[in-house]
Amino acid sequence: MSHTPHELAEEFPQAVQQMHDLRAANAHFAKLCDEYHDLNRAIHRAETDLEPTSDDHMSQMRKERLALKDQISAALSASA
Secondary structure, three states: OOOOOOOHHHHOHHHHHHHHHHHHHOHHHHHHHHHHHHHHHHHHHHHOOOOOOOHHHHHHHHHHHHHHHHHHHHHHHHHO
16 A cells, blocks of 8 residues: 555654544544544545546645644644
8 A cells, every 4th residue: 555645643743642642632633633534545545546536626625634734733732
């Protein structure tokens, strides 16, 4: 299987332990991370043509991923 880019551990390498701790303590944060993970995998499958999609749908998925990443970043900053 190929490497999936944009995993949260890559996006926030300095906060891997913090993310682990927050996932265990905060159900909302865990849900955000799960949504990000699922969406990131869907984008990767579309980019590698395993599950092709339209350009508009790809653009929408990328915007959603960015919004989730912003929410995760805000939660990490708030808990620091």
